[in-house]
Amino acid sequence: MNEETRRRVLEAATRLGYVANQSGRSLRKGSTGVIGFMMQTGPEITGQGDTFFMSVFDGVQTVLARHKLDLVALLCSSDQDPDAYLQRVVARGFADAVILSATRLHDARFELLARHNIPFITLGRSQTDVGQPWIDLDFEGMAEVAIERLVKSGHRHIGLIWPNGDLNLGHLFVHRSQEVLARHNLSLSPEHIFRATPSETGGYGVARQIMDCETRPTAVVLVNETLVTGLYRGLEEVGLMPGKDIAIIGRQSPQAQFLKPSLTCFSLSLRDLGISLAEGLLSVMPEYKLHYPDAVKRLVWPMDLIEGESS
Amino acid sequence: MNEETRRRVLEAATRLGYVANQSGRSLRKGSTGVIGFMMQTGPEITGQGDTFFMSVFDGVQTVLARHKLDLVALLCSSDQDPDAYLQRVVARGFADAVILSATRLHDARFELLARHNIPFITLGRSQTDVGQPWIDLDFEGMAEVAIERLVKSGHRHIGLIWPNGDLNLGHLFVHRSQEVLARHNLSLSPEHIFRATPSETGGYGVARQIMDCETRPTAVVLVNETLVTGLYRGLEEVGLMPGKDIAIIGRQSPQAQFLKPSLTCFSLSLRDLGISLAEGLLSVMPEYKLHYPDAVKRLVWPMDLIEGESS
Incomplete structure (x- = not known):
């Protein structure tokens, strides 16, 4: 042709x-x-x-x-x-x-x-x-480092926010946290595993859950990066200042470093x-x-x- | 055929x-x-x-x-x-x-x-x-309502954050803002059109730009929902409190209502x-x-x- x-x-x-x-x-x-x-x-x-x-x-x-x-x-x-x-x-x-x-x-x-x-x-x-x-x-490494750090700072009542649904990462994260706590003769109280939708509204609600605990956790670790602004606002309303009244460790997000107080967080490229x-x-x-x-x-x-x- | x-x-x-x-x-x-x-x-x-x-x-x-x-x-x-x-x-x-x-x-x-x-x-x-x-x-409606509201509250020096690139919405938003200002015998000063990448880091940078203005704007309207946490932090560092020292109107985002002070914003489902x-x-x-x-x-x-x- x-x-x-x-x-x-x-x-x-x-x-x-x-x-x-x-x-x-x-x-x-x-x-x-x-x-x-x-x-x-x-x-x-x-x-x-x-x-x-x-x-x-x-x-x-x-x-x-x-x-x-x-x-x-x-x-x-x-x-x-x-x-x-x-x-x-x-x-x-x-x-x-x-x-x-x-x-x-x-x-x-x-x-x-x-x-x-x-x-x-x-x-x-x-x-x-x-x-x-x-x-x-490395959610297990995250749990390892976060919990070790909190225990070393004297925290005995540490809470976790369970990530969404049945995702494999939730199991890894919670199990490793329990292992690290056990190593220090501490345990993860069931009332300190907070369930929340992975949203700012969910984070806001966690602040109330924290106040309702029989023993209030002095530190909380969260895997989700999307609820920290809500959590901060909720904590402020119940009179808890992150870094002063309660330690918070989370995941990096576009907002994390610009929050006040800035968030201690795990980061990756x-x-x-x-x-x-x-x-x-x-x-x-x-x-x-x-x-x-x-x-x-x-x-x-x-x-x-x-x-x-x-x- | x-x-x-x-x-x-x-x-x-x-x-x-x-x-x-x-x-x-x-x-x-x-x-x-x-x-x-x-x-x-x-x-x-x-x-x-x-x-x-x-x-x-x-x-x-x-x-x-x-x-x-x-x-x-x-x-x-x-x-x-x-x-x-x-x-x-x-x-x-x-x-x-x-x-x-x-x-x-x-x-x-x-x-x-x-x-x-x-x-x-x-x-x-x-x-x-x-x-x-x-x-x-309705970016034009947004400009209309936001600028009218700010002018009625006594603002004479109002800034805008230009949204990203050559998107049509940027032109609509800025042009209508200029029209509303002109109706009140006001104008949009070129130094009050702030350019920023649509990110929290971009928002943080706008706070410095605001401080560097010859005439500092007393109010800023932003179309992007993704730079407000950075803007808030930046403003705080230069000593300007949103709602007190400078008025901010923006777009709704998951963070907006949980920011402190909460953001006046335009919302839709x-x-x-x-x-x-x-x-x-x-x-x-x-x-x-x-x-x-x-x-x-x-x-x-x-x-x-x-x-x-x-x-």
């Missing part, structure tokens, strides 16, 4: 509404050029980790851009079954590979993707393990986390693995303690 | 690798079952509107679930050209219809989608108009906004339009002023 014919054919095809499209070509190569990042949304969860994910996406996209891959967020509403949701994603076949977040204690999504031979990496571990790469934040997630994923994709011989396969990602005024 | 020609064109296009592929067809049959929501990401933008979008997504998903449609977020990094990005989305053809955000003063994306006959709705207006439905927040966006979109999709005869086609979405302690 000569150039002129080629040009006319494509013009005619365009008039017929046939997008001269990229995916036509790539479908036959077995690739769509799209990487999916599955995350939870919904009223219970909104506010939790939004800034977190946007920053992680930024790192992921930096890597994907090298290979002209696009990132889409697969938004699974909290009232949908994540397993069924992912099944539809697989059936539609619009992503070459997937990053999973919000891993549960047992997580059927891992097996689904393995069965369909779809490359994936998980942000978070699970008791389910199909040999896929994962990166998880979310962009670097995104970069490692993307490289870890590409390292198990046949087309890209040669570029990433040294990508991490499994990593507990350390977090740094930033001293603030709240503890 | 007759049937025979049509057939031959498509055959030839196929030989050229331009497969008239499944996804190409499904764009017009509406059978990918996926709706795309295009949004900006990137280090400059991260922190801006994350919670905003998550809440809007929640409303959109509520509607899409009725029709077993899934929502994906099309994440366009701020260092990518949004027009080229959307071209790839169209070429890949993995969405039946699209919701566009971050509309620019002139926006080529509108024409691209119209040319390909892909149903879409925009969150935000533009001087570009191809007759598509849109919903826009983001979930309802998401519901209307989805219904507006479905009302221009051939398969669904009969279900939504009364969906809004074009709407300036009102915001309510919530009285706080900061003004």
